[in-house]
Amino acid sequence: MINKKVANINEALQGVSNNMTFMLGGFGLSGIPENAIAELVNLGVKGLTCISNNAGVDDFGLGLLLQKRQIKKMISSYVGENEEFERQMLSGELDVELIPQGTLAERCRAAQAGIPAFYTPAGYGTEVAEGKETREFDGKMYVMEEAFKADFSFVKAWKGDSAGNLIFKGTARNFNPVMCGAAKITVAEVEELVPLGELDSNQIHIPGIFVQRIFQGEHYEKRIEQRTVRQRD
Amino acid sequence: MINKKVANINEALQGVSNNMTFMLGGFGLSGIPENAIAELVNLGVKGLTCISNNAGVDDFGLGLLLQKRQIKKMISSYVGENEEFERQMLSGELDVELIPQGTLAERCRAAQAGIPAFYTPAGYGTEVAEGKETREFDGKMYVMEEAFKADFSFVKAWKGDSAGNLIFKGTARNFNPVMCGAAKITVAEVEELVPLGELDSNQIHIPGIFVQRIFQGEHYEKRIEQRTVRQRD
Amino acid sequence: MLDKTGIAQRIAKEVKDGYYVNLGIGIPTLVANYVRNDIEVEFQSENGVLGMGPFPYEGEEDADVINAGKQTITTLPGASFFDSALSFSMIRGQHVDLTILGAMEVAESGDIANWKIPGKMVKGMGGAMDLVASAENIIVAMMHTNRAGESKLLKRCSLPLTGVGCVKKIVTNLAVLEVTPKGFKLLERAPSVSVEEIQKSTEGTLIVEGVIPEMTL
Amino acid sequence: MLDKTGIAQRIAKEVKDGYYVNLGIGIPTLVANYVRNDIEVEFQSENGVLGMGPFPYEGEEDADVINAGKQTITTLPGASFFDSALSFSMIRGQHVDLTILGAMEVAESGDIANWKIPGKMVKGMGGAMDLVASAENIIVAMMHTNRAGESKLLKRCSLPLTGVGCVKKIVTNLAVLEVTPKGFKLLERAPSVSVEEIQKSTEGTLIVEGVIPEMTL
DSSP states (O other): OOOOBOSSHHHHTTTOOTTOEEEEOOBTTBTOOHHHHHHHHHHTOOSEEEEOSOOOBTTBTTHHHHHTTOEEEEEESOOOSOHHHHHHHHTTSSEEEEOOHHHHHHHHHHHHHTOOEEEEOTTTTSGGGTTSOEEEETTEEEEEEEOOOOSEEEEEEEEEOTTOOEEOOGGGOTTHHHHTTSSSEEEEEEEEEOOTTOSOGGGOSBOGGGOSEEEEOSOOOOOOSBOOOBOOO | OOOOBOSSHHHHTTTOOTTOEEEEOOBTTBTOOHHHHHHHHHHTOOSEEEEOSOOOBTTBTTHHHHHTTOEEEEEESOOOSOHHHHHHHHHTSSEEEEOOHHHHHHHHHHHHHTOOEEEEOTTTTSGGGTTSOEEEETTEEEEEEEOOOOSEEEEEEEEEOTTOOEEOOGGGOTTHHHHTTSSSEEEEEEEEEOOTTOSOGGGOSBOGGGOSEEEEOSOOOOOOSBOOOBOOO | OOOHHHHHHHHHTTOOTTOEEEEOSSHHHHHGGGSOTTSOOEEEETTTEEEEOSOOBTTOOOTTOBOTTSBBOOEEEEEEEOOHHHHHHHHHTTOOOEEEEOOSEEETTSOEEOSOOTTSOOOOOTTHHHHHHHOSSEEEEOOSBOTTSOBSEESSOOSOOSBSSOOOEEEOSSEEEEEETTEEEEEEEOTTOOHHHHHHTOOSOEEOOSOOOBOOO | OOOHHHHHHHHHTTOOTTOEEEEOSSHHHHHGGGSOTTSOOEEEETTTEEEEOSOOBTTOOOTTOBOTTSBBOOEEEEEEEOOHHHHHHHHHTTOOOEEEEOOSEEETTSOEEOSOOTTSOOOOOTTHHHHHHHOSSEEEEOOSBOTTSOBSEESSOOSOOSBSSOOOEEEOSSEEEEEETTEEEEEEEOTTOOHHHHHHTOOSOEEOOSOOOBOOO
């Protein structure tokens, strides 16, 4: 098998530079590439365009990059829960493009799949469709949306192997699989890097062909955004 | 959980009638819905349009429907290995639409995903693109392809549960997952119907929402088309 | 007049056996608590789970198992997890039977506005635009009027739209209404609310035919 | 002059460490046997498997594990199975590094015809059109002439096309050629084949620059 394992986080992020476009997996704080984000803060790269469903919270996730003003533009579907984000957005420091969540997922998937464009009903008749081609199929109106283009995808999986095969856990899966192979280089971080052959070939969520670099993250905080519980009877 | 389990094959195929369009999973003879095909032969429905990557062999798979002249039109990517097929095609009894395999898969997936149309490079500049819209994205030419429309999808999985959740095995997976939810009604047959909760929620290939009816097949021949082996040293 | 819980209770009656349901944040989330327990319903959350169960017991929260509101949840036997593309295949492909969501405004044409107020911080539409553009069966759960007492059921929406011509039914604190080609058709009154009160709070065309029954919960 | 095995052997030298490779039916299938074993290569089959191994031992065949030629196969540790949509995401999305396939005709423009002969039974293009339209690196493996002795390297294809302007390199029983804007550039001669013989068997424009080395296997 082709070896995708890198020695450390430095090697994993080699080639990252200012003004690049990144895809980052995660929904809220669930399934975000914690280690890659931490290293992007360390590297201090600036002028970034980030394609990510959400923008983290003030002191975690993409909020860490926002604090250091490393992000120039966010492409997201929902960006609440973040005061620094709000400040930068309202002051005009940060450019924000809001797009429907399903369109966000499908534009990633299109990039992964070599589909340059597709039609979706989402956003038709709204400002999201402004300037975009619309078209009727079977009496219903659709908007044409194009595949994203990005330099790096940073994704986080539960388990992976040196061939780059990935398995995700629960709803931490979210955007991670569709971002694999959707950028020029996909960097996967995993909670556990297992020996080759340990993952069931029949149960791999993302085959290694979509992943260029893989490493086991040093530490995962896996912060919970809305801890909601019920009382025992 | 919503119960998708039907009592028998009769109930599974209720509503099937002449001149309908079906999707049928399988690649070669691997992963074909053996029991549904047998019942379609029993029912004797005619004038069928079948969307299936291949057309079976003379005495197995879709070949059984061809023998009884139940199929009016095949939409496939490759139809070799079948003499009766060849005879009917050359005599004009059978209409055949050949389309690229990736386009076949993606047109199923588009139907499943509510994407009415997408662009693909496959077939550009060939007779496959004749009469279709073509378009340039980033200097490369693409063909617009539309989602399939079908009345029933017949798929075959390895394991399933009463909620309609499916797991496929090996390369018998092929077109089966992308056909689930791509027709008005999806009928899944499985080698083993397991108790609800036995399948790992994290490892389900097709969630039950895409399946309307499920049953355990009575018998699977699982014929091998090209038995190829090596000698032990 | 209903409170938010009452709205959720009334909407729960619209949930039928065998439905896959997507619940928005706010009042819609409460609907799950009032669905009859003699029917089978599965709740889908667009972040990638089908078959959601109740919140976890304290100490059993899992950061890897949340709903679209980022709340920790549990799943039932037969549940499944999937990626965002497949999740929106369920939504866009009309495999979800019923979508219940909140709104700032609904127009008599079925247009809905629920994501943006010009001049205010915009958080984004999340999955709402996909949901309203795709769902065949959309119920809006909202108060009949805004905090300033102005009607939220309008001839035309004044706010930026989330979707056009998509809302089928509306349940408010005052009434149950159906969106028809001719306007909002009044189906039911909330307990002890008169047709006149509903008329007064409805800016859009209100269609009142015959005697309007009081709703039962 | 090379036989089919020789063509496969020569093409195997084009396979580099870290390549994902899709092999067509016929001569291309043989290439797997000659890839250096000090490099890591993964073979993809469009019916949904990555990391194919050798054929199974007798008695160990599994009807659920086949390649695109419908042959029973085995898989290596680290292999994966997936559906047809994801398989063609790999192909269409240019994640497969090298595609090796046969052809009936290749034009000096890089056009390829390998799926249909008018008047004859047409079996279909299978995945060939997706492969040739998408792959950045396509090598054609074929005999230089057809059974009637006519050149298969043409100015223009006479048969219905599989793809336009896509072939980069051709390995035949006589030569290795590169498709350039000006025509077929002769890179190597097969053992004991002269430039004149190659010229005679090539209908399309043949570019011969300097001394053409004999290929090594």
